[in-house]
Amino acid sequence: VSLSEIHLKNFKSFKDTKLKIPLGFTAIVGPNGSGKSNIVDGICFVLGKTSPRSLRADRFKDLITYYRGKRAEYAEVTLFFDNRDRRIPVDGDRVGISRKVKLKGENNYYLIWYQGEVERRRKIRKSEVIDIFSRLSLGGERLNIILQGDVTKIVEMSPKERRKLLDEIS
Amino acid sequence: VSLSEIHLKNFKSFKDTKLKIPLGFTAIVGPNGSGKSNIVDGICFVLGKTSPRSLRADRFKDLITYYRGKRAEYAEVTLFFDNRDRRIPVDGDRVGISRKVKLKGENNYYLIWYQGEVERRRKIRKSEVIDIFSRLSLGGERLNIILQGDVTKIVEMSPKERRKLLDEIS
Amino acid sequence: KKEVFMEIFKKVSKNFQEIYRSIGGRGRLRLENPEDPFQGGLLIDASPQNKKLQSLDMMSGGEKSLTALAFLFAIQRLTPAPFYVLDEVDATLDAKNASLIGDMIKNASRDSQFIVISHREQMISKADTLYGVYMENGISKVVGIKLDSEEG
Amino acid sequence: KKEVFMEIFKKVSKNFQEIYRSIGGRGRLRLENPEDPFQGGLLIDASPQNKKLQSLDMMSGGEKSLTALAFLFAIQRLTPAPFYVLDEVDATLDAKNASLIGDMIKNASRDSQFIVISHREQMISKADTLYGVYMENGISKVVGIKLDSEEG
Numbered sequence A, B: 001v002s003l004s005e006i007h008l009k010n011f012k013s014f015k016d017t018k019l020k021i022p023l024g025f026t027a028i029v030g031p032n033g034s035g036k037s038n039i040v041d042g043i044c045f046v047l048g049k050t051s052p053r054s055l056r057a058d059r060f061k062d063l064i065t066y067y068r069g070k071r072a073e074y075a076e077v078t079l080f081f082d083n084r085d086r087r088i089p090v091d092g093d094r095v096g097i098s099r100k101v102k103l104k105g106e107n108n109y110y111l112i113w114y115q116g117e118v119e120r121r122r123k124i125r126k127s128e129v130i131d132i133f134s135r136l137s138l139g140g141e142r143l144n145i146i147l148q149g150d151v152t153k154i155v156e157m158s159p160k161e162r163r164k165l166l167d168e169i170s
Numbered sequence C, D: 001k002k003e004v005f006m007e008i009f010k011k012v013s014k015n016f017q018e019i020y021r022s023i024g025g026r027g028r029l030r031l032e033n034p035e036d037p038f039q040g041g042l043l044i045d046a047s048p049q050n051k052k053l054q055s056l057d058m059m060s061g062g063e064k065s066l067t068a069l070a071f072l073f074a075i076q077r078l079t080p081a082p083f084y085v086l087d088e089v090d091a092t093l094d095a096k097n098a099s100l101i102g103d104m105i106k107n108a109s110r111d112s113q114f115i116v117i118s119h120r121e122q123m124i125s126k127a128d129t130l131y132g133v134y135m136e137n138g139i140s141k142v143v144g145i146k147l148d149s150e151e152g
């Protein structure tokens, strides 16, 4: 399984952006404040981060794009995976996992797959999402996402917390 | 008054280094771990930092150079000032303020001045040092030293703490 | 006491607005309690690159560093300390902003000495004097790389 | 359970030693309680640039980042996750180490996708694909700067 695309809709400073992620080494550059770390927040959002603070927002509603004095209705981020190896237990080559938060407060996850050209989606529980990601060694306390300014946290965490990183792999 | 020289003797990774500081903009470069931030710790040490932790050491004795399995007897850092404008209340063009910590635990400050070519020094109390520096708007909670990784602290401190920075100037 | 404080506050605010404009945005300082400043704190409102005015929390890493440095220079312009030591304050800045802050330090270094540690070319190239630190068998040594003309 | 853990620990330790040697130093992982690993934690002993083995606290900013990244790659080599996201992990590195970490990411990107945000030339130049983010009237946009050959 590999990540193939990130869709950000009304998420922070992104109104409607699709980012193809090829295999290998992808670099993202840009001026200060242009929105690079917001992409990382989007990925963490789908992976199940529970607190808005960990997404650099006071409340979930702050994640929804604020533009020209108005906030959009909802924010949605989708991670599309190349699932040809079927490591995600869904019968489809292209599978998406998305999270949507509405201004009114709803906060749901969706599974997206394709039958031919037709996109299908169904709401799934957060526990199912966490389970799918943990089989892929994604999310949780794993080291696969290092936030800006956080790189030395691995060295600064307690020996017990560090050992737990190895427990996750066992 | 201006800073004219920094002397580091057995201070962290510096055995015996004299650094001339001219007027204007001085940059210090070098590989990771070569000792650049240790110079900053040396300056903070003389300016009166009370906790070893704020000098990136567990105890004061960790500030003393450890080399080939042996720790030196003492560490000493001296800041020399060009005092031609006599803003430091001492009759001398070149005045030094130094701090020395011994392996056995003594921790003293010294005032250094010159009569002709002869160097004179006398022990002074910490409160006298703090007083000299605060007349020069140095030390204390002022912003004139930004430690590595600390630049955003000004933005992250509480509004009250920020106001206190202006109190210091009044 | 209050008059002296308000005088300082007005001057630093004016400096902050000017400096913030030169880094491309709008910034201002506000008192929580203008009637009795000692009862409240000092607020920073800033909108980098002319975005809407936002809370400091929502800023990016680089925007926070810029805002912090603008505040530092606003105070330095009013009451310059003899010297400033800045240890890798440009670590989160993009190339343009690292160069901009380098220029600001160069300007400010007319009134105060600046000792700046940096790995960034945009900063180092603006210095009058350049020292290199290296380690040999666990001991740090310093060598002058570029010394100002008077140093010889 | 303990056997599985010890198997993993041995392999990650070996990786960590190898990786640390390639960044110029000696590093090793140790268990606080080897008899019953779940009662204790995991210690990192490391001496960058062949200085004496020192506690992590005494390291410089750059040395801490290098040690942390060596640990991350040691785990990635054993059980590569599908993708990794690294946001300015090279901010405190000097030019040589930024380039070294760029090479490591390039190597590791054979087994996992790496999405890396950086302002440093030594890192960016090693990427297969390069995206630029910019802001227009407060809204972020993305443009492809360098796309890998297959992308066309």
Ligand SMILES: Nc1ncnc2c1ncn2[C@@H]1O[C@H](COP(=O)(O)OP(=O)(O)OP(=O)(O)O)[C@@H](O)[C@H]1O
Binding pocket: A011, A012, A013, A014, A030, A031, A032, A033, A034, A035, A036, A037, A038, A039, A062, A063, A064, A065, A066, A067, A148, C051, C054, C058, C059, C060, C061, C062, C063, C092, C094, D138
């Ligand atoms: N809900 C929102 N609506 C609109 N804009 C937002 C929202 N939330 C955050 N932003 C904007 O996103 C910007 C921060 O972006 P981000 O942190 O991604 O920058 P960056 O590219 O990582 O910069 P740096 O290089 O300094 O780290 C802020 O300036 C803020 O204005």
Ligand SMILES: Nc1ncnc2c1ncn2[C@@H]1O[C@H](COP(=O)(O)OP(=O)(O)OP(=O)(O)O)[C@@H](O)[C@H]1O
Binding pocket: B011, B012, B013, B030, B031, B032, B033, B034, B035, B036, B037, B038, B039, B062, B063, B064, B065, B066, B067, B148, C138, D051, D054, D058, D059, D060, D061, D062, D063, D092, D094
């Ligand atoms: N008492 C001591 N005796 C000998 N060496 C010491 C002592 N205390 C600290 N050191 C050494 O100083 C080094 C750290 O130096 P410093 O933090 O100044 O590096 P730096 O040049 O700022 O690096 P960076 O660019 O990564 O920030 C450590 O590697 C440590 O070995």
Ligand SMILES: [Mg+2]
Binding pocket: A036, A037, A148, C060, C061, C062
């Ligand atoms: Mg960022």
Ligand SMILES: [Mg+2]
Binding pocket: B036, B037, B148, D060, D061, D062
């Ligand atoms: Mg340093």
